[in-house]
Amino acid sequence: EIEPWVAPDPEMIGESRRAFLNRATGTLLSASLGGFAAALIAFLWKSADGGFGSKINAGKLEDVIGQIRANKGFLYLPEARSWVTEYPKEAISKADAIYRGQGPVFAGMSEGIVALYQKCPHLGCRVPECKTSQWFECPCHGSQYNRVGEKKGGPAPRGMDRFGVSVNNGMVVIDTGTVFGGPPIGVNTTGQEAEGPHCVGGTGGH
Known part of the structure; x- marks a missing residue:
């Protein structure tokens, strides 16, 4: 029913x-x-x-510097997403005035190296090295930085961001857990100008 x-x-x-x-x-x-x-x-x-965001063991300091020189001034470490370059000891007194407030960054400079975040502070493109100019030159919008990541030209609002570096018992450790903001426009502690033709259009300048 x-x-x-x-x-x-x-x-x-x-x-x-x-x-x-x-x-x-x-x-x-x-x-x-x-x-x-x-x-x-x-x-x-x-x-x-031990991936990005942690402390990365980059190897012995002497080996790191040797690799930088073997690669004509630049060493890329993919696990740290960073470029490592030499910081000239003769410029450390000028660096003191600019980077002393970023203790871990300045500590690395005092050991003769700097670890630069691969991302362009303009819009985040990965910045490659330019072997001819001995600068970093962003292919996306033309920002340019000297070999220690200080801005030389283009639309970026500052120099390349960076990581703290420590050297313990001769071993280099890059702390990718903290990103330190790049130096202001106009900072050029090393006095390095372009050493050859640019890889990206432009001739530098702020």
């Missing part, structure tokens, strides 16, 4: 709709929190495992 159709109670419909919306909201919130937690765990796991 077919039961006759009975119109549902309007209050029950409202209650069911509210229950559905509450369940849907709870599900979406749980999914969002779950995704955030997974991303956070992945980041922390990567840092603890």
Whole structure:
């Protein structure tokens, strides 16, 4: 026997709709929190495992400097997402006035090296070296930096950002957990000008 159709109670419909919306909201919130937690765990796991965001062992200081010179002034370390170059000891007194407030950065300079973040501070493109000019020259918008990451030309708002460097028992450690902002426009502690043709259009200048 077919039961006759009975119109549902309007209050029950409202209650069911509210229950559905509450369940849907709870599900979406749980999914969002779950995704955030997974991303956070992945980041922390990567840092603890020695990836970018942690302290990177770059090797012996003498070997690092040897590799810089063998690569004509530039050493790229992908695990640290950074360029490592020599900082001239004769310029350390000028660096003192600019970088002393960034203790870990200045410590690396005092040891003769600087670790520069690969990202251009303009819009985040990866900045390559230019072997002919001996500068860093961004192919995206033409920003230029000397060999220690001080701005020489283009639209970037400052010099290249950098990481702290420590040398313990002759071993170089780059701390990629903290990014130090690059120096202001106009800073040129080494006095280095372009040493040959540019790889990116322009002739430098602020």
